[in-house]
Amino acid sequence: MRDQYHDELDAITQSLVDITRLAGSAINRATTALLEADLQEAEAVISGDAAIDQLYADIEARALDLLARQQPVASDLRILITSLRMVADIERMGDLALHIAKVARRRYPASAIPPELHATVLEMGQVAQRICAKCSSVIAGRDLQLAAELERDDDVMDDLHRKLFRVLLDDAWQGGIEGAIDVTLCGRYYERFCDHAVSVARRVIYLVTGERVTVES
Amino acid sequence: MRDQYHDELDAITQSLVDITRLAGSAINRATTALLEADLQEAEAVISGDAAIDQLYADIEARALDLLARQQPVASDLRILITSLRMVADIERMGDLALHIAKVARRRYPASAIPPELHATVLEMGQVAQRICAKCSSVIAGRDLQLAAELERDDDVMDDLHRKLFRVLLDDAWQGGIEGAIDVTLCGRYYERFCDHAVSVARRVIYLVTGERVTVES
Numbered sequence: 001m002r003d004q005y006h007d008e009l010d011a012i013t014q015s016l017v018d019i020t021r022l023a024g025s026a027i028n029r030a031t032t033a034l035l036e037a038d039l040q041e042a043e044a045v046i047s048g049d050a051a052i053d054q055l056y057a058d059i060e061a062r063a064l065d066l067l068a069r070q071q072p073v074a075s076d077l078r079i080l081i082t083s084l085r086m087v088a089d090i091e092r093m094g095d096l097a098l099h100i101a102k103v104a105r106r107r108y109p110a111s112a113i114p115p116e117l118h119a120t121v122l123e124m125g126q127v128a129q130r131i132c133a134k135c136s137s138v139i140a141g142r143d144l145q146l147a148a149e150l151e152r153d154d155d156v157m158d159d160l161h162r163k164l165f166r167v168l169l170d171d172a173w174q175g176g177i178e179g180a181i182d183v184t185l186c187g188r189y190y191e192r193f194c195d196h197a198v199s200v201a202r203r204v205i206y207l208v209t210g211e212r213v214t215v216e217s
Numbered sequence: 218m219r220d221q222y223h224d225e226l227d228a229i230t231q232s233l234v235d236i237t238r239l240a241g242s243a244i245n246r247a248t249t250a251l252l253e254a255d256l257q258e259a260e261a262v263i264s265g266d267a268a269i270d271q272l273y274a275d276i277e278a279r280a281l282d283l284l285a286r287q288q289p290v291a292s293d294l295r296i297l298i299t300s301l302r303m304v305a306d307i308e309r310m311g312d313l314a315l316h317i318a319k320v321a322r323r324r325y326p327a328s329a330i331p332p333e334l335h336a337t338v339l340e341m342g343q344v345a346q347r348i349c350a351k352c353s354s355v356i357a358g359r360d361l362q363l364a365a366e367l368e369r370d371d372d373v374m375d376d377l378h379r380k381l382f383r384v385l386l387d388d389a390w391q392g393g394i395e396g397a398i399d400v401t402l403c404g405r406y407y408e409r410f411c412d413h414a415v416s417v418a419r420r421v422i423y424l425v426t427g428e429r430v431t432v433e434s
Contacts (some may be wrong), residue, residue: 064298071288081281081301088302168394177385180394184401 024132031125248342
């Protein structure tokens with residue numbers, strides 16, 4: 001039989017899964033907003049960030065409360081401390097989706113992404129969404145296999161990010177300075193989004209195996 | 218008389234001050250590397266990041282160890298949890314200085330910053346260094362006055378960041394796309410460096426007053 005304490009611990013893990021799904025939905029909608037110059041989607045992501053912030057504050061408060069009330073030791077202490085760190089990464093993923101949505105809104109009714117970069121940015125959005133979905137599954141199921149896959153997806157993101165710069169630096173680039181700034185910033189946001197997801201997955205690996213995977217600067 | 222436990226807690230605070238100073242030195246040297254195309258300074262920042270990462274891991278291990286051994290309650294628990302969060306912010310500040318140094322190295326022997334932006338970027342570097350110095354003092358002395366000053370310095374940074382974009386978007390911009398990408402990225406790194414310092418200061422305010430200051434996305 002489980003006690004109330006472990007039920008609360010499980011509920012925190014479930015909320016981590018929920019907040020990760022919100023971040024995944026945000027990056028998906030932000031990508032649509034960006035590529036299709038869809039102001040409604042952009043506004044939905046921007047206003048929707050409050051729900052992510054609220055769930056973040058809620059998870060944090062519950063984890064701190066459990067820490068203070070139960071003074072857990074060993075693995076339970078590790079789970080709670082790790083949850084506090086993971087939720088900070090995931091909240092930041094929401095912020096990065098928000099930044100992408102703001103670029104879309106700033107350039108509306110134009111699209112910030114010129115036609116020659118649509119396919120690349122679409123793929124960045126898809127990879128980010130995939131990484132985010134795997135991230136939820138890793139949190140929910142502590143699946144190390146999936147955590148490893150997520151690292152490979154992140155390599156794909158890095159390749160796409162480099163491709164973005166190659167297009168910007170090509171003589172054929174027609175987007176001008178303003179376009180280059182927007183693409184540079186959006187590229188950075190997608191890359192950081194995935195870095196945070198990788199960081200979450202690595203924390204789960206650490207919880208399960210005790211092996212620390214060094215996060216690259 | 219203090220007990221060993223509180224000595225260890227104080228030692229963690231002292232190490233937080235030390236790591237913040239390392240981040241301050243890194244951003245200062247990275248700015249020199251960037252503006253003066255100084256490869257030696259760039260390499261020093263890049264190789265010096267290992268010391269910041271090491272101190273980060275060390276502080277984290279000591280804080281986790283204290284948490285596990287002493288099961289602190291109330292304010293001591295809050296201090297330890299807050300220390301864990303602050304050190305993550307400060308480690309990230311080191312990474313951002315490293316990114317700036319890498320831009321300097323990539324463009325060597327040229328400077329990534331064209332003459333018309335030297336003064337602005339110099340000021341960004343100085344503000345970042347000042348914010349970082351105040352951040353150490355806030356950690357060491359829990360000085361709320363200084364924490365408020367730091368917020369105002371961050372507003373100055375935001376103004377400088379906007380100025381950067383105005384120069385990039387002016388018809389007189391001669392730096393081309395590559396120059397615009399570098400300036401955009403460096404501007405973002407300085408801005409994020411200061412955001413993390415503000416976040417650290419806000420955590421100290423929260424420790425002292427129990428009042429949470431909302432961090433903007």
